[in-house]
Amino acid sequence: MHAFEYHRPSNTKDALALGAQKSEGRYLAGGQSLVQAMKLRLSSPSDLIDLAAISDLKALSGDAGSVTIGAMVRHADVAASPAVQKAIPALAQLAGIIGDRQVRHMGTIGGSLANSDPAADYPAAVLGLGATITTNKRKIEADKFFKGLYETALEPGELVTQVAFPAPKRAAYMKFKNPASRFALVGVFVADFGGNVRVGVTGAGPCAFRQAEMEKALSQKFAPESVAGIKVKADGLNNDLHASPEYRAHLITVMAKRAVEAALK
């Protein structure tokens, strides 16, 4: 890892001031992606602005209609949260299968979203549930947040503060894991808001995306057979040694079907 300067602001204001001042700096959330990249010298920020001491970013609240999760809430805490389990059990379940136990104890939702790894799990839920991402400047709709490979709508220095998820009638997340990294080779989050169904897909493309054809079919009839016959186009999907675009396209259908089955249970 290259040398850097470390900062530990105790409030959002100080963090933002540092963020504005250090143009080559990075916010540090749980570090489960960023520290890895720095160790391999793939990322070399001049400064790390550690958000761990900012208590405002650690709040988690919810009611029957929605849950709001602070940017610095760890995956394990989302998974174990009674509020999340009650309002959106599928989101708790998703958080509970991110990476591994140790990663879930450090990794945060804000860090995951800001990093926008093409194979991260949360983006599928953010799109599938139509979440709203709040930053220090504005509210960003899920559909406008993910822009490309490790690319989001966030501007330099902009900081995710919380994410609000509306509670669907029913939902489920199905993930086919990359055998080595345990990231999603393909992950599909299906959410039924009562006739209005959203399908968020991660792992398959440069960034998470919605699957319109499936959404349409499931909105008409929320049943596994509605998606089972849909042949997803392979064009533009990721290609690596673990999965070709064609295989990923196929897995989107399989995972979507299984997610619907799970949501109906």
Next chain:
Amino acid sequence: MSVKVSMKVNGKPASAEVEARTLLVTFIRENLRLTGTHVGCDTAQCGACTVLMNGRAIKSCSIVAMQAEGADIMTIEGVAKPDGTLHPMQQAFKENHGLQCGFCTPGMVMNALDFAKSHPNPTEKEVRESLEGNLCRCTGYHNIVKSIMAGAREMASKATAGGKI
């Protein structure tokens, strides 16, 4: 840039002037010379570096030491009783031959200690899932799984009996 980092390690205060880029595992191994915590990979797969931070299993190779500022860290050296008696989880690994070369073992034990707190009587499937972040190349996991199941039960029964473990 050098920073001062302070935390509690195995119940004792520990601090040092380190470069900001010092990983928690480097601080533990090089500064504190607690070499039971190991490094087996550089991409956060193997879990040999697992320690408890404020009671939760984390990978000490995946955070910089400053992220543990003020935290309570437990490493494998802090698990047995001060008189050297093995903790029930360590004892279970010994009795069930849950280790061979011993390199992944500290990470396995630390993760299992945390897991067992929420799983007093885990199933084989739960234990295998709990090991997603720990790799072993010697044992084929068979006896590690057996060890953790036995260790968790023993921890639970000691806790029920009111004993301190």
Next chain:
Amino acid sequence: MNAPLIGARIQRKEDYRFLTGAGQYTDDVALQRQSHAAFLRSPHAHARIKGIKTDKAGSSPGVLAVYTGADLAAAKVGGLPCGWLITDVNGQPMKEPPYPALAQGKVRHVGERVAVVIAETAAQARDAAELVEVDYEVLPAVTDASKAKGAAALHDIAPDNSCYVWALGDKAAVDAAFSKAAHVTKLEFVNNRLVPNAIEPRSANASYSRAEDGYTLYVASQNPHVERLLMTAFVLGLPENKVRVVAPDVGGGFGSKIYLYPEDVVVTWASKQLNRPVKWTSDRSEAFVSDAHGRDHVTVAELALDKNGKFLAMRVKTTANLGAYLSTFASCIPTILYATLLAGQYTTPLIYCEVNAVFTNTTPVDAYRGAGRPEATYVVERLVETAARELKLDPVEIRRRNFIKTFPYQTPVALCYDTGNYEATLSAALDMADVSGFEKRKQESLKKNKLRGIGYACYIEACGIAPSNVAGSLGARAGLFEAGEIRVHPTGTVTVFTGSHSHGQGHETTFAQVVADRLGLPVEAVEVVHGDTSKILFGMGTYGSRSLAVGGTAIVKALDKIVAKGKKIAAHLMEAAEADIEYDRGLFKVAGTDKQKAFGEVAFAAYVPHNYPLDKLEPGLNENAFYDPTNFTFPAGTYVCEVEVDRDTGATEIASFTAVDDFGKVINPMIVEGQVHGGLAQGIGQALTEGCRYDDSGQLVTGSLADYCIPRAGDVPNFKIDTRETPCTHNPLGVKGCGEAGAIGAPAAVMNAITDALGVKDLAMPATAQTVWRTLQKKAA
């Protein structure tokens, strides 16, 4: 009287230190004035080095020195030697290109060492290594063994990239048998390249003492004496007595830590230049490109059968990828340890095997758990299972029809099996696996939309390469004996010194059991010391499942000398004739009387020789022995694997795995079971998840654990295992070795099960979900 210790499930003596963080692995050793090395590695698979500039790196903070290949050449540091000379089909020696510790003029694989930076801290060394400027002229690269011929030459002395073409067997007789056969089964496949991935990365920490003009090297090695011999005699030209090599606790090896590596040479040499200890510890990314890999064969295999399924002949042609350089034992793996195993458990009367070993722009390949024998077993057992399917015979029945049933049995491929009972392990495995219930389970799987398959593998392996003179006549450049020493202390406790090395195998326990059992002492009274050339008289180390059969026997031979001398002392003490003294579990007795002396009393007399035959006998009770076996040992067994394939995703789950092995006598069943579990997991890894992939430019695509998948806990089942015993006939313990069996037999069993589930003839390893899914797609089309 103590209960017998042979066969007892004794808990391991080494566990306490590992469970409390008190193990001492090489990277845990920190010396006074420690410095740290970082290697600059080639980013190219094949390139000419036009120039190297080190001045920026040299003036980087904390840097003590930067060395390149030119510095080593100027200091007359030699290249790394190969320990086995193969003679080719034309009687010519194999091509042995130089293997410099730091690149000389050219780099031949990604990860080859180009320069070393030594600094006060590891981070500073690494920072500075990035500042070394190398001007490369990139050359075309080849990584696929089958394309090596005709590709750009790696080495001047091997213009066609061929190291040797070697053959075993009577080609004409085999061809004749094939031309008359009622049926021929043919398979073409790749035995996938694997990365051993011991969880402890390699590490070396060398120091030099001007006062003693001597070196100490701590190194993660499976055989410290061999490391010292190769390094001093062949590379650095140092006297052996001035070099101490210590292999302390070693975190797994699986073959990858047998070899002398360039990093070990460089840090040792540099420690004298700088007069400072120099430590290097590999990170995992470096390990992927610099630890010796395993397997990587491209094979065409044929089996000729009569109409009843009797095997008539086997013909095998293999291209073996050796990588860019000859690693220490690379040349003997695809030859001596491969072709000789092609008889398997069967009476196949004629076998011919031809091996074309080639250089490619990849990391050197050498022995990895099983080393040649998994490749041979894969050939034999895939052929046998496929032949059964083609002839519509039960795969169990076809094996039974061809089993070797009488011993000793001379195979047509040089080996002579001393003993075995293949029916015993087969029938036990069939029972344990509940093979008769398979059809029912298959139907239940189908209801879940899953395809269930069953596969078998009846493997044989040859352990403890021997004897030395035969190995020598086949090209070995080292002896293959083992050494041991028994030191009885005056109070009757014992320290055992062994040339074997334990890096997970539990020798400190097993060897202590053997000694304690023979002497009738409690196991706590015996300590086992290994891994230090300054303590152990000599050693050939641990590989090839040889430790107990060879190292254990050396200890037994030393024990026999202890008992023999003890009898002389006891005879004197009890005023009896030496011939009348019997040793029985801790007691020297005068036959037919109630006179006896405890072992401790005799030991005490040896060290306090007041009442002692000093005129005839030296005081003390310390004996050593060297043991050179008369033959290999031949563990064998049957593995039965059942898989369930998810038709939608192609994901394969091991539904059950049964292994029944014959390892001869078992000293500690608990430890043996652990060895089998671990071997099986690695074998399942080869079949399902592991495999190196290079891209066209020679970059290793599977260069980290985030891309190369070694099995996790969720990828393997609980194993059903058992043993049957036919004791080895030529060593006193009757033991055969158990370390590699699982990795040898499992890949064929798993692939036989998957091809059964899918109803296809063959499928490439690793059978990842994508590969299986594609196969299903192709079949449906």
